[in-house]
Amino acid sequence: MVETLHSNSTFLRPAFFILTGIPGLGGAQAWLTLVLGPMYLLALLGNGALLTVTWIDSTLHQPMFLLLATLAATDLGLATSVAPGLLAVLWLGPLPMPYAACLIQMFFVHALTAMESGVLLAMACDRAVAVGRPLHYSILVTKARVGYAASALALKAVAIVIPFPLLVARFEYFHAKIIHHAYCAHMAVVELVVGNTRANNLYGLALSLAVSGVDILGIAGSYGLIAHAVLQLPTREARAKAFGTCSSHICVILAFYVPGLFSYLTHRFGRHTVPKPVHILLSNIYLLLPPALNPLIYGARTKQIRDRLLATFTFRKGQF
Template sequence: MTEAPQPNSTFSRPTFFIMTGIPGLGGAQAWLTLVFGPMYLLSLLGNGALLAVVQTDSTLHQPMFLLLATLAATDLSLATSIAPGLLAVLWLGPRPVPYAACLVQMFFVHALTAVESGVLLAMACDRAVAVGRPLHYPILVTKARVGYAALALALKAVVIVVPFPLLVARFEHFQAQTIDHAYCAHMAVVELVVGNTRANNLYGLVLSLAVSGIDILGITGSYGLIAHAVLRLPTREARAKAFGTCSSHICVILAFYVPGLFSYLTHRFGRHTVPKPVHVLLSNTYLLLPPALNPLIYGVRTKQIRDRLLEIFTFKKSQF
């Protein structure tokens, strides 16, 4: 284990960093595996089941469900990018992470978060077209266009997130090798850098505001169009049905953005008022809670998926 550095000491670019998990909790953080472990298990089982159902049922090969499958694949990847390391740190204590592996994890965590935000925007646009222009929906929203949208979201995430590890890799000296976090978040690593980190801070701020801000505005505008179209429907039953088709997506949006915005605001503006253990705990919860909840929300509230899952379980049960 590397000893803590003296106040004025610096390290040349380390071969590894040491992850400590949730700072200040010590051995008590092992109990958090009882929280994050089931979250990760739900993410694996729930998103895996959604992907299997959409893949095997040809009636679900429609734009809405293909977007849902894209969201499930993103959730599965996002949870897997941090959960194994997080659980290892919580259960076994501080552990070394190679420098290159830390930069790779930094890229995937931030890139997958950007992809998820973009998928939620695409799903909002899909629902806006379905509700606002139902007769033109099959022409405007096709499987090919969903594929192009998914590819564009992936490319966009790569382009905008690649600077994160590159901006860190340019530094040669660090104040310490110990990261008070459970994964290689960009700003957690930047805090250890010796040198001018203004570019890192500015790029992180601009990227957060640009990506999340634009996506949130797009989602808000889409649901404004949905609300306008729904309120023009002639009967209460028709309005309730139209809102019902969007309710699952609204729940998923809230599960992703509310914890995310709270974590972002506490990090940017509450460093001196919000204890660091609380901030680290929030940032890990923000990345694991949506992947665990999304398949439950869609599995319960989307009739086609719920019926298909019931058919599968009923068929397997009848075999015994």
């Protein structure tokens, strides 16, 4: 590639960036594919199976399962937006990524992360209505409203994330083209920019606090209502059954937000205490762990899905 040199340390916008993977690990990066590769395969198979089962079984065309299918589709997109390039970099070493492809990946990673957070909030609201007002559930929560909610969440994710690549695209000069990361995260690219990045930093911080903060508060409020409704039930068995309907969702929330918040806090406030390789590794695991675990959690804990998967497997096995 022929680059125009603007100064001794400043380059005109490069045609491609070079992703190095996880700095400091050297050749040991290849061994991480033995962990992250199976995680991606599990995400593909698990979420694909959930989507297929929900599609072919008309008895699962209910709001709760449609929300679960939306989560599975989001997980599938999130894992696929990161994992192929990540595995290639870890296995083959530093690889170039076209400038436009980097901005596209940046958009999808952040938009799908915001989408997943929104879906988890919608699922918490769904469980709050199911536990708190079971007699009105079928009236308040319908398939049409789930469709509207999913569309609104997708539009919101696009609207709030599209400024990320646009804010980066306005810069013409960079002091390097090597990204010390395994994918094109917004802040990893901004670190290479020559110019005033205050708008990028402030928008990234505001978006993280607004999206995650609002969704976490909404989820906490929903579970506060759930806890209040459960405690009003007369028997321990009834309380255990009501709260059991939320156990899968609680596990999914913890799998998504705990590593995500830890990664965010280490990036913002722990740069001098948490080594950069650890932070980058955690950020990659954060994007792959929930898509890999969610199908297992719902498949193991949701009776209708478990029975349908077993029936499908038994039927296919009986054909041979």
